[in-house]
Structure formats: structure tokens, C-alpha cells
Amino acid sequence: MADNQNTILQVENLHTHFFTESGVIRALRGVDFSVERGKVLGIVGESGCGKSVTAQCIMNMLPGNGRAVEGKISYYPRESIGSQTEKVDITGLPPRGKAMRAIRGNEIAMIFQEPMTSLDPVYTVGSQLMEAITLHQNVTKQQGKEIAVDALAKVNLPEPARIFDAYPHQLSGGQRQRVMIAIALSCNPTLLIADEPTTALDVTTQAQILDLMRALQEETHMSIIFITHDLGVVAEMCDDVAVMYLGKVVEQTTVDAAFHSPQHPYTRALLRSIPRLTDENQTRLDVIKGRVPDPSVVPPGCAFHPRCPEVIPGLCDVHTPEVIKLGGGQEVRCLLYDDKLMAQSPTRTALAESR
């Protein structure tokens, strides 16, 4: 999917480390994926696999003890559709510099998991909205306020003029998340990063927020990176999906392919662990055996091998899988698809003979 004229964001071989008192935590160990213009990419994976860290890297706002030590994030701004020359190397920009701040909140916006704490309690909704608008758009206060009230109306908040003057504690969680979306979209970003935007909400509100995001995406044609645990949400919201495991993307593909012909054993295991309404004989859900290992002690070889149902001893615990391109734009990091290594593998040969 890389090198595509329609790519808006490309992440290549991203390694991010956190330097803590108890040692270096390798949160990302070579993340590759790309986002297409006007498409919604879902990033899924178990807790701790590095989804939020990836988002922080794209926004170039890692905490003080974190650093992207290797790799590259390229962003292709809105004016330069098709022309590769104008790309911005986000990893190369100083996090607090002017250039990065002109992108942040303006071209790439972000919404967060906890709507209850995403708004500063001591300022009104309006003042926080205006902060973004007056920063990135050359407008008067009056025009800014019009844009702000407009943005609140766009996310289907009732009485936007009243909400403008409200303090965050006067709003419900769902309303606050709508406000966050309004702030994020007030400057017409080309890319929106949504880090589990509905996890903290009840099911009804969750559905409403998802509908809203889908509708706004269709209206504005922005790209979205949608981070979630929930494969159901992916099926509903996304065009493409990247599956992460322990700081790496193990599979990137279209949503259709991910659900109908998942290639990586981890993707398959994830799919087996969601309940199906069509399941008539009420089989028990498969739970992926074992737990996500600590990122400070990553298993050798393929990091998933201790939990993998299709593990090949002597191969998976030795060799680190590279990205393998399958047909239809499907990309997978798994030795099962590495023909060269598979041919050499003694176990594999033995397995094949015994069949």
C-alpha cells in the first residue's frame, strides 16, 4: 500500500523507546503502515501493543521520556495531492517548533479516549474551541465565534449557543466527546486520529458517536485513524485495518479481507475471540492463550510465537518475520508466508511428510 499517490500518511519502520528508571521500554519495534486519503484506517490490538504511542508519534507529542529512535513518519499535506516533493517528515520536526504546531490541531487533529477529562474544567467549551480556531485561522473574534457555534451545531449538539458558554462539568460524557470532535474538526483537518473515542461511553452513546463520525467523514472526506479494541467497530467504521502486536503491525489489509481471509494467525485469533450473532451452536468463544508479554522482555523471533496456534518450533522462535506482500494489497508479517525460510525448515518438511 506504500508509494501510493493517494497516501496521506506513511509510517515506516518506526521504533519508539521510553527511557524509564527501570530501563528502556521498547514500545514500538518497527511499525509500518500507511493511511490513504479519504479513507478510514482502523488500528486494532490488545492493550499495551503501542496503539496510543503510535498516535503520539504522529502528533509528535511523546512524553518527555519517550523518543522515536528510528524510522520515519511522512505526511503529505492537503495542497500537494500527488506530488511527493512536498511531503513533511514529521519525525524530523522539533516537537515544540512552529512547523509542527501549525500541523497539529490544524491539518492533523486528535480526539481522546476519556471525554470526561479531555476538556479543561476551568474554561468554557467556547473558549477552548476558540483557542483552536483563532490559532489556526486568520479570523476576527466575531467570525471565530460563528465558526465555533457552527462547529457545535455540526456535531448535533442541541442549542449550540448555550453549549458554547457552558463549562465542561455541565455536559454529559457523550456531549463532551461531541465537543471534542467539534474542536478537532473546527479547522478542517485532513487527518483525524481518534484514540478509542467511544470506549468510555455507554453503548447507545457509542453508537451515536460512531454514526456522527462516519457521517462527518463522508461529508468532509478527511482521513481517519481509528484506534480501537473492538473489531465490531472496525467492521462498521473502517476501510482498512492494521493489526498491531507488541509494537509491530503484523497485518495491514482491507476490512473485507481482514474479516473474510485473515492471513496472520494473530488476526485469526482476534476474530475468533469476538462473538458472532450468526453462530447457531453457541460455541464457546476462543480466547487467545497466554497474555501479552511485557514490552521489556519481548520474545525472540516472532514476538507472537509463544501464543501462536500455528507456531513452528525452531523457526518462529529464531527468525524475525519481515513484511510480506500478498495479493490485493494485503501485507503480513509472518514466517508462514516466507517461502524461502519455509522451504529450508526441517520441521516444516517433517510436518508435510507426515500429512
Place this chain on the structure above:
Amino acid sequence: MLAYFVRRLFYMLTTMVFVSLIGFFIINLPPGSYIDVYQAQRQNMGTSTASAELEALTRRYGLDKPVYVQYWKWITGFVQGDFGISFEYNREVKELIWQRLSFTVLIALGTLIFTWIVAIPIGIYAATHQYKIGDNAATFVGMAGLSIPDFMLALVLMVIVQNVFGFSVSGLFSREYIDAPWSLAKIGDLIKHLWVPVLVVGTSGTAGLMRIMRGNLLDILNMQYVQAARARGLSEPLVIIKHAVRNALHPLIMLLGMSLPSIISGSLVVSIVLGLPTTGPLYFAALRNQDMYLAGTFLMFLAGMLVVGNFLADILLALVDPRIRYE
């Protein structure tokens, strides 16, 4: 907001009533009547007071009546501005206390301002440069400030000022100004002397406040809304000052009201060491000598200062925090 204000006002008055009740009875606990002590003192000095005068006193304060009658006489007089007399000095209490109370307030306010002006910026710097050299230095100096006893700091400063600057810092005025009328020169002289007690009383408070500010700010910096402000593209100083510091200050405003007791008790020790004319030494002596009306008056004023301080802190908090304002 108005309801909040009225409620706080009500709490404030109730607190004062309780303080006066409890305080009065505690001061009355030791055996023996003040008249006895008073009489004994008079006799020691060789002047036997006419029993007519003693009787007048007894009647004025109901000293032969039960304690609650005495309390009632005292407190009704108190609110009308009659604080009673000091047996020890044989003068009206109100003649004795004003100057000392105003110096106490002066030192307390000076200390508060000093503490905040020094502690807050250092706390912010330390939190935004966590574990860097500046933060570690601030921690070290802060720990030293917390652990040096006030009286020692007072003595050390006294010696240093005496030897380096060549003037004596004991007292609040140089000798030639003590009885002089107020003038610019006298105020200048006061300021020259004031910084030593302010520094001594304020050091441990500054160190403590700095640690608290640092801790609060570190907590707030991890909040989602700080991240969200950054994600909007705000510059880092704006994120820190407008969003993080503003929120980190709230708990400190609550502390503001509560820090007065330690400032006032801190100034007692320093006042004794430096010989300052504050309330501390006199209050202490009054308690020891069972000089009940003097002690009671001090108690009421000090408690009043604390309660008013807390009240002002509550109002300030409501002004800066909409969650309280809209309760």
C-alpha cells in the same frame, strides 16, 4: 454563588462561637481564681489593693458567678469592643494588643507573599524539568529548607546580618526609631528589619509549597486536557501556564487558608529568638500567668485571622473554579 457565600459566612461565625466557648473554658481550667493571682501579685509588689477595687472587678466580670455567666459577660462585652483587662499589666487589653496584632499580621502577610512568589515559579520549573539538574537542585535546597529548624536559621541570619551588614536585626526597628512617630524613614527601617523574620518563618513553608506545586503540576501535566490542548497546536508555554498551572493552583488555594496556623506558630519561635514585638511572646506569657482576658483576646483574634483566611481562600477558590461556583 451567593448561597455559597452565605453558607461560608455562616460556617465562619459558628466556628468563632465554638472557638470562644472551648477557648474560654480551657483557659479557665487551671485551679484558682484570677482575683487570687491578681491579689497575690499586688501584695508582692507591696501595694495592697483596696478591696473596693477588687469587688468592682469581680462584679464587672461576674467572677463570683458560675463559669457560663462569666463566659456570657465576657463574650457580650467582647463583641462590643470591651476585651477586659490584663491582670498582669493592669491595663485594658485593647491598649496592649493592637500594635502586636498588626505586626503579626504584617509578618504573616509578608511571609505568605514571599512563600508564594518564591515557591510557585520554582515548583513550575521543577515540574517541567523533572529529574533534570534544576529540579534536583530545587529538591535538595527544599529538603534543606524543610529540615533546618527556624530558631537556628534565625540565629544564623542574625549573626550574618550583624557581621556583614553591620546592623542588628533583633526587633522590628532600629533603636532610634522604636519610639519615633511614623515616617518614611521609619517604614524603611521596618522593611529593612522585616525580611529576616519573613525569611526565617517562610523558609520551611516555601520548601513545602514548592514540593506541593511540583507534585500537583506533574499530576496535571498527565491529564488528558493538557494533552488535548497540546493537540490543538497551542505553544508549550501557553499549555503550561494557561491550562496546567491554572489547574495545579487550586489545591494550593485551599492550602493557603490552612497555612496560616503554621506561619503564626512559626513566628512565635522566631519572635522569641529575635525579640520581635508580635503577639506570640505576649500570648505565651499570658497563658502562663493565667492572664485570662489577655489570653482570651489573643485567642479570639488569632482564631479570627485563621477563619477569615479560610473564608477568603474559599471565596478565591470559587472565583477560579467554575465547578464550585455553579454548585
